[in-house]
Amino acid sequence: MYSSIRSAVSAIGGILISVCLAQEPCDRSCLEDVLSEYFTALTSNDPSRLPTTPDVKYVENDQIIPLGSGLWPIAGSQGKYRHLFADPQSGNVAAITTITENGVQAIYVVRLKVEEDRSISEIETQITRDASGAALYEEMGEPEAVWYEPVPPENRISRERLIEQTNKYYSGMEQNDPHGNYSFFDKDCNRLEDAIQTTNVNSSDPYGHSNDTSFASLGCEAQFQTGFLGFVTRIRARRFPIVDEQRQVVLAVTTLDHNGTVRRLPSVNGTSSPTPPYFDVPRSLLAAEAFRLRGDKLFRIEMALTEVPYGMRSAFPAHGGLGVDLEGALDAVLDALRAHEPARLLLAQRARYSENGQFVALGDGLWETLVELDEGARFVDPLRNTVGFWGYTKEQSTPGVLALGVRVDGEGRIAEIEALGVRAESNGERYGTVTLMRPPLPVEWEGEELGALDGVFLEGKGVEEEELLGLVEAYFDGLEAHSSAGVLFTPDCVRRDNGAQREESCAAQMDGEGEAPNGLFNRTTAVRDRRVLVADSEKSVVLAVALVDAPAIARGEEELPPTERVPSTYMIPQLIKIEGGKIARVESMIKWMPFGYTSTWGEEQEDNGRE
Numbered sequence: 261m262y263s264s265i266r267s268a269v270s271a272i273g274g275i276l277i278s279v280c281l282a283q284e285p286c287d288r289s290c291l292e293d294v295l296s297e298y299f300t301a302l303t304s305n306d307p308s309r310l311p312t313t314p315d316v317k318y319v320e321n322d323q324i325i326p327l328g329s330g331l332w333p334i335a336g337s338q339g340k341y342r343h344l345f346a347d348p349q350s351g352n353v354a355a356i357t358t359i360t361e362n363g364v365q366a367i368y369v370v371r372l373k374v375e376e377d378r379s380i381s382e383i384e385t386q387i388t389r390d391a392s393g394a395a396l397y398e399e400m401g402e403p404e405a406v407w408y409e410p411v412p413p414e415n416r417i418s419r420e421r422l423i424e425q426t427n428k429y430y431s432g433m434e435q436n437d438p439h440g441n442y443s444f445f446d447k448d449c450n451r452l453e454d455a456i457q458t459t460n461v462n463s464s465d466p467y468g469h470s471n472d473t474s475f476a477s478l479g480c481e482a483q484f485q486t487g488f489l490g491f492v493t494r495i496r497a498r499r500f501p502i503v504d505e506q507r508q509v510v511l512a513v514t515t516l517d518h519n520g521t522v523r524r525l526p527s528v529n530g531t532s533s534p535t536p537p538y539f540d541v542p543r544s545l546l547a548a549e550a551f552r553l554r555g556d557k558l559f560r561i562e563m564a565l566t567e568v569p570y571g572m573r574s575a576f577p578a579h580g581g582l583g584v585d586l587e588g589a590l591d592a593v594l595d596a597l598r599a600h601e602p603a604r605l606l607l608a609q610r611a612r613y614s615e616n617g618q619f620v621a622l623g624d625g626l627w628e629t630l631v632e633l634d635e636g637a638r639f640v641d642p643l644r645n646t647v648g649f650w651g652y653t654k655e656q657s658t659p660g661v662l663a664l665g666v667r668v669d670g671e672g673r674i675a676e677i678e679a680l681g682v683r684a685e686s687n688g689e690r691y692g693t694v695t696l697m698r699p700p701l702p703v704e705w706e707g708e709e710l711g712a713l714d715g716v717f718l719e720g721k722g723v724e725e726e727e728l729l730g731l732v733e734a735y736f737d738g739l740e741a742h743s744s745a746g747v748l749f750t751p752d753c754v755r756r757d758n759g760a761q762r763e764e765s766c767a768a769q770m771d772g773e774g775e776a777p778n779g780l781f782n783r784t785t786a787v788r789d790r791r792v793l794v795a796d797s798e799k800s801v802v803l804a805v806a807l808v809d810a811p812a813i814a815r816g817e818e819e820l821p822p823t824e825r826v827p828s829t830y831m832i833p834q835l836i837k838i839e840g841g842k843i844a845r846v847e848s849m850i851k852w853m854p855f856g857y858t859s860t861w862g863e864e865q866e867d868n869g870r871e
């Protein structure tokens with residue numbers, strides 16, 4: 261019965277798909293037609309004329325509101341300045357134009373996401389209520405011709421490169437460093453901000469909110485070299501919804517945060533001046549910006565800005581990719597940890613922090629005790645939007661190894677930090693951990709130097725994530741079954757447990773051969789709560805954690821060694837390195853846990869009913 265319903269559904273799906281395929285893809289002129297219909301509907305204040313998907317998302321200045329509200333009842337006429345952008349590959353079309361609201365002119369940016377059947381699924385708009393800027397656009401009449409010139413294929417750079425180069429603009433402006441490398445600007449680059457040219461102009465008009473009259477006389481690169489834009493403290497929610505390869509144009513949308521702490525601005529000639537009062541208080545600006553590249557350099561920039569509440573989250577969170585700076589997010593976490601200042605972090609709604617599987621307050625636990633944190637190694641997973649760290653710590657006087665998994669949301673906010681800290685345990689007489697609380701592990705780590713992480717973990721050959729995950733799952737299965745039968749190891753694979761390396765190969769250890777059969781895994785049972793924090797397909801390394809039960813039950817007549825006489829669970833954060841489709845290296849740290857331990861993450865996964 262069930263399967264027959266499914267096949268009926270998929271048959272219907274098949275029909276739908278073939279109908280869609282029959283239609284021509286919506287090319288540039290088709291997209292521009294949809295946009296033109298949009299303006300007809302908007303200026304006749306009639307959203308019912310728009311072909312939309314049932315769940316169309318309508319957004320004005322980052323607020324998600326019902327289609328038909330906001331500007332819709334009060335829109336007058338569209339101005340004649342119409343700068344159009346189209347990306348047939350992603351089905352996006354946009355315009356920078358002007359509109360009247362109850363007769364008042366404003367700069368208007370709109371982006372439509374057009375589905376295969378020509379219906380509109382996203383309407384993203386930005387209204388910059390700057391009547392004089394809109395009037396300037398109307399005087400200008402049309403965009404500079406270079407925006408519409410097709411670039412011969414041999415002079416184009418790829419979609420990915422276009423985004424990468426554009427993103428450098430934002431990374432350079434954020435906390436604008438006067439000593440940064442800004443060679444990504446074309447020497448003839450110019451920028452418009454709300455219709456005013458703000459580069460290479462000699463006018464007595466001061467720049468932006470400041471009273472600086474010489475900034476605008478500089479070119480794009482020279483402006484960044486002053487460091488003047490350092491009052492922009494963070495640029496987040498970076499998206500690049502339109503990439504027009506034919507014209508080498510990108511339309512980006514970002515949010516610029518100004519946290520209000522930067523009190524002086526360097527000036528053009530090496531002096532400095534107080535930051536304008538506008539930036540006394542925390543503010544965010546929503547920025548829609550178009551870039552025309554020449555070669556791989558930024559040649560024209562056209563920006564429209566409007567203010568939103570400080571910290572405003574994007575209505576269109578990105579899903580990873582270049583827009584989200586994963587390594588930057590990790591740096592932020594590490595810097596905050598070192599400074600004991602979790603308040604520095606840009607947090608997602610309901611962000612959470614766990615330490616060894618238990619949720620604690622951000623700022624508690626390790627955040628208080630950490631006194632040293634080395635550079636460590638980092639691993640990036642753009643598919644999961646996670647980034648990992650593996651390094652050495654000192655908490656007060658106690659050394660440790662710290663594995664961190666950081667999950668970042670679509671606009672670079674920290675959503676989850678999972679810290680796994682394996683601290684050195686000592687068997688010193690009154691120290692207590694090992695002598696009073698539990699027996700020593702078969703391989704105890706007492707804080708001796710573990711050396712640098714083997715370089716093989718840091719260089720890789722790029723392996724598909726799926727392949728990485730399959731190999732790791734098989735590894736855990738093998739550990740549980742005490743059999744390497746289904747596990748792919750390189751012949752010279754090395755595993756270190758708590759820094760100790762055995763002579764036997766990885767496979768032989770798993771199979772329980774040799775002098776000290778299978779080390780601490782010889783009598784273990786389940787390998788539970790297996791979680792991959794980061795699968796770095798570039799370095800071909802997986803950062804995973806698993807819980808392994810050691811119930812301390814002897815087999816037959818054997819006498820259990822002193823290290824295995826009480827029921828235990830081992831929590832094992834580990835790095836697993838893949839080479840040529842096989843596991844080549846395992847670096848694992850083992851933390852003793854009460855038997856049966858489940859981490860809060862694991863409980864969530866298994867939904868075992870514990871609140």
Ligand SMILES: *[C@@H]1O[C@H](CO)[C@@H](O)[C@H](O)[C@H]1NC(C)=O
Pocket residue numbers: 441442443
């Ligand atoms: C600046 O960056 C460009 C492009 O990455 C590079 O070719 C150049 O060497 C850099 N200049 C300096 C001074 O580092």
Ligand SMILES: *[C@@H]1O[C@H](CO)[C@@H](O)[C@H](O)[C@H]1NC(C)=O
Pocket residue numbers: 460461462477
């Ligand atoms: C601006 O003025 C300076 C000095 O007076 C001059 O060197 C420069 O060429 C002028 N730039 C423009 C764009 O007119």
Ligand SMILES: *[C@@H]1O[C@H](CO)[C@@H](O)[C@H](O)[C@H]1NC(C)=O
Pocket residue numbers: 471472533534535536537
């Ligand atoms: C700009 O304004 C600041 C006050 O905000 C003042 O201290 C400074 O002298 C002014 N600079 C110029 C060049 O007028």
Ligand SMILES: *[C@@H]1O[C@H](CO)[C@@H](O)[C@H](O)[C@H]1NC(C)=O
Pocket residue numbers: 472473474475527528529531
């Ligand atoms: C330095 O720059 C400031 C504004 O940025 C300007 O008022 C002043 O005249 C400049 N001084 C010189 C010597 O160019």
Ligand SMILES: *[C@@H]1O[C@H](CO)[C@@H](O)[C@H](O)[C@H]1NC(C)=O
Pocket residue numbers: 435492493519520521522603604605
């Ligand atoms: C505010 O911005 C400054 C300058 O960029 C930065 O150093 C500081 O960490 C920021 N503060 C917070 C809480 O992010």
Ligand SMILES: *[C@@H]1O[C@H](CO)[C@@H](O)[C@H](O)[C@H]1NC(C)=O
Pocket residue numbers: 742770771772773777778781782783
């Ligand atoms: C555990 O070690 C014993 C020898 O002490 C060996 O005979 C046995 O095969 C090992 N079992 C496993 C599951 O590795």
